[in-house]
Amino acid sequence: MQTRGTYANGPRAPYTAGFEAAGEIVAAGPGVADPLPVGTHVVGVGPGAFAGYMAMPAAGAVPVPAGWSDAQALGLVLNWATALAALRPLGRVREGETVLVHAAAGGVGQAAVRLAKHYGARVVATASPAKHVTVRALGADLVVDGRHPDLAGELARLTGGVDLVLESVGRATFAASLAAARPFSGRVVVYGAASGEASVSTYDLVFTHQVQLKGLHIGTLAAAAPGVFGELLDELRRLIDLGVYPPGTPEVHPLADGPRVLAALEEGRTEGKLALDPWS
Ligand SMILES: NC(=O)c1ccc[n+]([C@@H]2O[C@H](COP(=O)([O-])OP(=O)(O)OC[C@H]3O[C@@H](n4cnc5c(N)ncnc54)[C@H](OP(=O)(O)O)[C@@H]3O)[C@@H](O)[C@H]2O)c1
Incomplete structure (x- = not known):
């Protein structure tokens, strides 16, 4: 969405792209109270993450x-926190419930499948057929x-x-998704639009x-x-200790391959988390 300029309040070219990065602290800014020591390895988000320094x-x-x-830490604050937020503070998932996870082989999707299984849900997932083996392996x-062509009918x-x-x-x-959710008690948490925009009307919500x-x-x-975000991070730390959240296995590419990697992501040809290494 950022490369297409459709991300709300997103940067306008020319800019250094990227959201999430992991690396070593080399300096703390003057306004930072109680900074982590220089040399600490951290993961986080911020503009210009596709760079050697940010x-x-x-x-x-x-x-x-x-x-x-x-x-291995990439994805913690973006993919895993998003999947956890969707499932817990927003989705209020309970043991024994059925959760439908779309794009389940994707970066957020894989985390969501693992987490939903951990919380005792039955997971129904969607993915391209070539990716089904990956999604099944996640549980x-x-x-x-x-x-x-009739996804609603198939899910029903x-x-x-x-x-x-x-x-x-x-x-x-x-x-x-709207058709699959149970009336009254069903929740639909919307956090992306990889295939494009969709809309819903007041009529839909009242009558259908x-x-x-x-x-x-x-x-x-x-x-x-x-x-709430702090609680998400605390829960992720607990899940790491439990082994529910294992070290990530991103597909790492040289930074110079960024355009090719972004094109593959846009076309839905990728699985899991992708990373660009500015130092290779
Ligand atoms: N709201 C937030 O805070 C937040 C945070 C992180 C990510 N996101 C959003 O969450 C979504 C998932 O992010 P991600 O990085 O993990 O991506 P991803 O799921 O790895 O990639 C998107 C996947 O969507 C599926 N898809 C279905 N129809 C598609 C189409 N017409 N074109 C392209 N892809 C299609 C593809 O999987 P199949 O081939 O299996 O269908 C594709 O691999 C994205 O929309 C992203 O913007 C939102």
Whole structure:
């Protein structure tokens, strides 16, 4: 979305791209109270992350878990925090519920499948057929082709309705997500639109899909509800200690391959977390 200029309040070219980075603190800015020591390895978000050096807001810099490499920590504050926020403070997932995770082989999707299983949910996942083996290996109970021509019908036939939908695909799946969520108790958490925009009307919500619709942007959550974001980070640390959240295995590419990697991401040809290494 940033490269297309469609990200709300996103940067305008020319700019240094990138959201999330992991690396070593080489200096603390003058206004930083109680900075982590120089040399600490941290992961966090900030503009210009596709670079050898960046200014990362100190408040959001999280130490790389002990024993993990910088690359293994990528995804902690973006993918995992988003998946956890969608499932817990927003999605209110409970043991025994059925959760539908779209794009389940993706960066956020893989984290969401692992987390939903950990919290005792039955996971119904969508992904391209070539990625189903990856999603099953994560523990998903049922995997459906997200581009099925009658996705809503297929989900109704296979699930009979779900309690929570993690909606990140937008145009291609949104109508099916609204249809899949159970009336009254069903929650649909929207945090992305990889296939393009989708819309819902007041008529839809009153007469056809009486669901709880919730929007999520993890950066806005961190700014508007820092206490909730802090609880997410605490829970992620606990999940790391439990081994539920294992060291990440991002596909690392040289920074010079950035345009090719972004094109593959945009075309939906990738799985899992992708990283660019400015030093290779
Ligand atoms: N709101 C937030 O705070 C927040 C934070 C992080 C990420 N996000 C959003 O969450 C979504 C997932 O992010 P991610 O980095 O983990 O990406 P991703 O899921 O790894 O990649 C997107 C996936 O969407 C699926 N997809 C379905 N239809 C598509 C289409 N027409 N074009 C392209 N892809 C299509 C593809 O999987 P299949 O081939 O399996 O269908 C594709 O691999 C993105 O929309 C991202 O913007 C939001």
